[in-house]
Amino acid sequence: MTYFIDRRANAKHKSAVNRQRFLDRYRTHIKRSVEEAVNRRSITDMERGEKVSIPSRDISEPVFQHGSGGKRSIVAPGNREFTEGDRLRRPPGGEGGGAGEGAASDQGEGMDEFAFTLSREEFLDFVFDGLELPHLERKSLADLDEVKPVRAGLSKEGVPARINIVRSMREAHARRIAMRAPIRRALREAREALALEESKDPVLRNPARITELKAEIERLERRLEAVPFIDTFDLRYNNLVNQPMPSSKAVMFCIMDVSGSMTQAHKDIAKRFFLLLYLFLERSYEKVELVFVRHHTAAKEVDEEEFFYSRETGGTIVSSALTMVDEIIARRYPPGQWNLYVAQASDGDNWDDDSVTCRDLLLKSLMPRLQYYTYVEITPHAHQALWEEYETVAAEFPSRFAMRQIVEAGDIYPVFRELFKRRAAGG
Amino acid sequence: MTRRKPIATGSDWNFEILSEFEREIARLADEYRLDTYPNQIEVITTEQMMDAYASVGMPVGYHHWSFGKQFLAVEQAYRRGQMGLAYELVINSDPCIAYLMEENTLMMQVLVMAHACYGHNSFFKGNYLFRTWTDAGSIVDYLMFARKYVAECEERHGVAAVEQLLDACHALQNYGVDRYKRPSPISAAEEARRQKEREAYLQAQVNTLWRTIPGRVSEDVLAGEDDEEDPLGLHAGGRYPAEPQENLLYFIEKNAPLLAPWQREIVRIVRKLAQYFYPQRQTQVMNEGWATFWHYTLMNRLYAEGLVDEGLMLEFLQSHTAVVNQPAFDTPWYSGINPYALGFAIFSDLRRLCESPTEEDRQWFPDSAGSDWRETLEFAMKNFKDESFIQQFLSPKVIRDLKLFMVVDDDQDDMLEVGAIHDERGYRRVREALAAQYALSLREPNIQIYKADIRGDRSLTLRHIQDSRRPLARSVYPVIRHLHQLWGFPVVLESVENDEVVRRYQWPLPDEAARA
Numbered sequence: 001m002t003y004f005i006d007r008r009a010n011a012k013h014k015s016a017v018n019r020q021r022f023l024d025r026y027r028t029h030i031k032r033s034v035e036e037a038v039n040r041r042s043i044t045d046m047e048r049g050e051k052v053s054i055p056s057r058d059i060s061e062p063v064f065q066h067g068s069g070g071k072r073s074i075v076a077p078g079n080r081e082f083t084e085g086d087r088l089r090r091p092p093g094g095e096g097g098g099a100g101e102g103a104a105s106d107q108g109e110g111m112d113e114f115a116f117t118l119s120r121e122e123f124l125d126f127v128f129d130g131l132e133l134p135h136l137e138r139k140s141l142a143d144l145d146e147v148k149p150v151r152a153g154l155s156k157e158g159v160p161a162r163i164n165i166v167r168s169m170r171e172a173h174a175r176r177i178a179m180r181a182p183i184r185r186a187l188r189e190a191r192e193a194l195a196l197e198e199s200k201d202p203v204l205r206n207p208a209r210i211t212e213l214k215a216e217i218e219r220l221e222r223r224l225e226a227v228p229f230i231d232t233f234d235l236r237y238n239n240l241v242n243q244p245m246p247s248s249k250a251v252m253f254c255i256m257d258v259s260g261s262m263t264q265a266h267k268d269i270a271k272r273f274f275l276l277l278y279l280f281l282e283r284s285y286e287k288v289e290l291v292f293v294r295h296h297t298a299a300k301e302v303d304e305e306e307f308f309y310s311r312e313t314g315g316t317i318v319s320s321a322l323t324m325v326d327e328i329i330a331r332r333y334p335p336g337q338w339n340l341y342v343a344q345a346s347d348g349d350n351w352d353d354d355s356v357t358c359r360d361l362l363l364k365s366l367m368p369r370l371q372y373y374t375y376v377e378i379t380p381h382a383h384q385a386l387w388e389e390y391e392t393v394a395a396e397f398p399s400r401f402a403m404r405q406i407v408e409a410g411d412i413y414p415v416f417r418e419l420f421k422r423r424a425a426g427g
Numbered sequence: 428m429t430r431r432k433p434i435a436t437g438s439d440w441n442f443e444i445l446s447e448f449e450r451e452i453a454r455l456a457d458e459y460r461l462d463t464y465p466n467q468i469e470v471i472t473t474e475q476m477m478d479a480y481a482s483v484g485m486p487v488g489y490h491h492w493s494f495g496k497q498f499l500a501v502e503q504a505y506r507r508g509q510m511g512l513a514y515e516l517v518i519n520s521d522p523c524i525a526y527l528m529e530e531n532t533l534m535m536q537v538l539v540m541a542h543a544c545y546g547h548n549s550f551f552k553g554n555y556l557f558r559t560w561t562d563a564g565s566i567v568d569y570l571m572f573a574r575k576y577v578a579e580c581e582e583r584h585g586v587a588a589v590e591q592l593l594d595a596c597h598a599l600q601n602y603g604v605d606r607y608k609r610p611s612p613i614s615a616a617e618e619a620r621r622q623k624e625r626e627a628y629l630q631a632q633v634n635t636l637w638r639t640i641p642g643r644v645s646e647d648v649l650a651g652e653d654d655e656e657d658p659l660g661l662h663a664g665g666r667y668p669a670e671p672q673e674n675l676l677y678f679i680e681k682n683a684p685l686l687a688p689w690q691r692e693i694v695r696i697v698r699k700l701a702q703y704f705y706p707q708r709q710t711q712v713m714n715e716g717w718a719t720f721w722h723y724t725l726m727n728r729l730y731a732e733g734l735v736d737e738g739l740m741l742e743f744l745q746s747h748t749a750v751v752n753q754p755a756f757d758t759p760w761y762s763g764i765n766p767y768a769l770g771f772a773i774f775s776d777l778r779r780l781c782e783s784p785t786e787e788d789r790q791w792f793p794d795s796a797g798s799d800w801r802e803t804l805e806f807a808m809k810n811f812k813d814e815s816f817i818q819q820f821l822s823p824k825v826i827r828d829l830k831l832f833m834v835v836d837d838d839q840d841d842m843l844e845v846g847a848i849h850d851e852r853g854y855r856r857v858r859e860a861l862a863a864q865y866a867l868s869l870r871e872p873n874i875q876i877y878k879a880d881i882r883g884d885r886s887l888t889l890r891h892i893q894d895s896r897r898p899l900a901r902s903v904y905p906v907i908r909h910l911h912q913l914w915g916f917p918v919v920l921e922s923v924e925n926d927e928v929v930r931r932y933q934w935p936l937p938d939e940a941a942r943a
Binding site for chain 2: 008018019022023069071074086116
């Protein structure tokens with residue numbers, strides 16, 4: 001007796017729970033690997049999983065076993081040259097050679113690490129574990145310009161594209177029943193009367209009555225047929241109403257100083273920082289747009305390639321970039337519809353008088369509209385005027401303005417984590 | 428014999444072709460009087476196969492991180508191409524569940540059906556260990572019960588608490604087998620009902636054992652004792668347990684003082700499952716050898732009758748050769764003796780010496796040589812485990828073919844010594860050494876519960892009966908730590924050789940205990 005069962009359509013990932021349990025258990029190990037990976041990886045490389053290794057001894061499931069030592073005999077296959085009583089040197093590494101028996105000692109060699117691959121999702125989960133976007137709270141509905149059509153029952157008016165066929169047919173059916181019922185009743189009565197009349201003795205029949213009844217039946221049958229199958233009156237349309245909805249769109253402005261003092265190494269650091277922020281935003285919003293603004297003495301909106309790789313020289317006027325961002329927001333990204341984030345990277349150089357302008361621009365115009373502003377200063381040196389001015393902005397908007405210093409690539413991820421650390425409620 | 432048209436050619440398959448092959452294999456198996464459970468053949472995807480692998484062959488299992496680890500390891504190995512998944516996975520249940528992977532070629536499907544659905548299946552049904560230790564009819568039900576019960580405990584007591592407990596139980600699961608009693612078959616519903624009763628009863632029993640005020644010490648103990656340290660005989664009353672206990676998990680389940688009833692139940696679940704896998708650990712060579720012998724025989728019969736064509740047969744032979752390949756000890760890909768190769772060699776040779784015995788065979792196997800091969804093989808399959816099977820049936824010819832030799836590894840000698848090779852003087856010693864290599868009692872350290880100090884500090888003492896000075900591996904500490912978690916009081920493990928304690932391990936570690 002044999003049955004074949006096709007299980008291919010059954011759920012996959014039966015082990016998903018167990019896999020998750022494993023990842024949870026070794027969270028700290030995995031986090032360490034992920035942290036290293038983030039700092040090591042090239043910038044475009046975040047979008048894939050990661051191989052993680054955990055020392056085998058940390059995840060072993062111990063059982064009672066024999067250790068090495070004592071006296072034992074081992075049987076092995078493939079003897080070519082030995083005869084009884086031959087004495088051999090012990091193979092290096094304790095076990096090995098003929099000693100193939102104890103599974104543990106055997107696998108111990110070369111399997112010091114338990115390696116496996118995290119999927120992209122899992123990888124990013126670990127990268128952003130414990131982080132959250134500040135001010136992710138929904139903007140109040142009154143401010144929102146964005147609407148979403150939602151189904152709201154049925155209506156008698158609408159465009160043909162939205163006809164609800166099932167409901168329309170049901171209405172038509174009901175109407176047909178309602179309209180035909182009295183006609184059918186009259187028809188039945190007329191037929192019965194006719195039958196009664198015709199069953200009478202021929203002498204007693206009333207020919208005029210018969211003709212009249214026949215005419216009546218014919219008229220009723222015509223009326224019955226004339227009841228329309230479907231009428232405009234029956235049509236029902238799916239009704240849609242517009243509902244205001246919280247914005248799920250975000251735009252991220254990347255501002256970078258490209259003056260002569262910013263080296264390629266600086267830019268790489270900035271790029272990684274921007275990338276992390278982008279990935280992070282992408283997890284929170286359905287749609288994230290990127291706007292790249294670079295500046296030296298003048299600001300320019302550019303595409304990604306140019307942003308990161310072309311070289312410029314000259315002095316630095318930071319306010320030019322901020323003004324440009326301000327204009328772009330006004331022109332393209334109304335704050336009612338978009339969540340606005342700005343990330344700025346610079347080496348801290350600025351034209352002396354300009355830092356004050358920057359501060360005013362931020363305080364008056366930009367900050368009230370932004371969700372969050374992060375500033376990273378990539379420099380090993382002492383801070384200059386810009387940092388000091390920004391500190392006053394940070395004091396004014398402590399929860400929405402963050403600034404940190406990065407000295408080398410290894411700082412990026414820790415700084416990022418610090419900026420977006422999940423804060424206790426109310427903090 | 429009339430040669431018929433091949434059922435199918437090429438490597439594609441569909442369900443009609445499979446069932447037609449299955450019918451033919453069933454017919455041939457019947458001719459050889461293979462007695463099997465009904466087959467339930469499930470066609471699954473690669474991913475599902477990895478799931479099945481990860482749950483160590485249980486069709487439903489409770490959740491535990493170690494299965495996740497297993498899954499990741501399998502997935503990694505498969506992705507790197509280090510491991511083919513294809514071969515087989517078959518579950519000792521009634522009906523016998525076997526998996527076919529959809530990616531397999533027609534040849535592989537036919538091979539797996541012959542190997543698993545008739546080879547392993549008949550082994551599960553026939554071998555005495557499986558008949559004694561496992562109950563194929565109720566295992567799937569029991570697994571369902573276990574999964575549900577563990578999930579309920581996770582809900583009630585938290586995932587972490589259950590995980591901790593399972594970790595501890597898993598560490599001891601090889602010592603969770605009751606070797607003398609045959610378990611009675613029960614169904615899942617019955618198990619659930621009994622579990623409730625057991626919870627109440629067990630707790631009552633443990634309470635009696637550990638109650639703070641001892642009952643009246645019996646007269647004869649008082650009379651027999653005359654101890655200065657203990658004039659009232661409070662510590663008298665013999666050692667508990669009276670006999671050493673080899674089933675550690677059973678002892679914990681029944682006697683650990685502090686475990687809650689649900690924790691005892693989980694200990695029991697792990698113990699029951701360990702028992703279910705116990706025969707498999709002891710019959711690897713036989714089981715695989717038997718299945719391989721039958722797929723080889725059945726495939727050749729299919730070919731002889733013309734039901735498969737040359738192409739399929741060549742593909743089969745290539746696959747079969749790879750399966751029974753035994754690399755020599757000094758090649759880089761040597762990783763111990765291949766159970767498929769050894770088992771297949773012994774069973775094939777057994778058939779040979781029945782059908783055309785030589786003088787040597789008549790000397791070595793006076794009972795088997797020249798007998799009906801089918802009956803002799805059946806007898807061998809039914810009544811042995813690896814250890815005794817090798818001891819009984821490993822013939823000089825197989826020893827010669829595989830060029831087996833025995834090396835003595837003594838840590839008091841700085842050289843290894845070749846103890847025996849495949850010659851007249853060596854056959855018996857090689858055979859004995861190989862049989863011993865498969866003896867569970869030698870493979871795993873012999874550890875038993877020796878004493879639970881129920882009248883004193885409640886410490887638990889275990890004894891490791893050391894053999895040939897072979898010490899315990901370092902993993903002993905984490906394991907006794909787990910044992911300590913279950914027992915709740917200090918745990919001591921003594922290695923004993925020739926009635927002399929040669930080493931003591933204890934948990935908590937002495938200095939920790941001092942600090943506490």
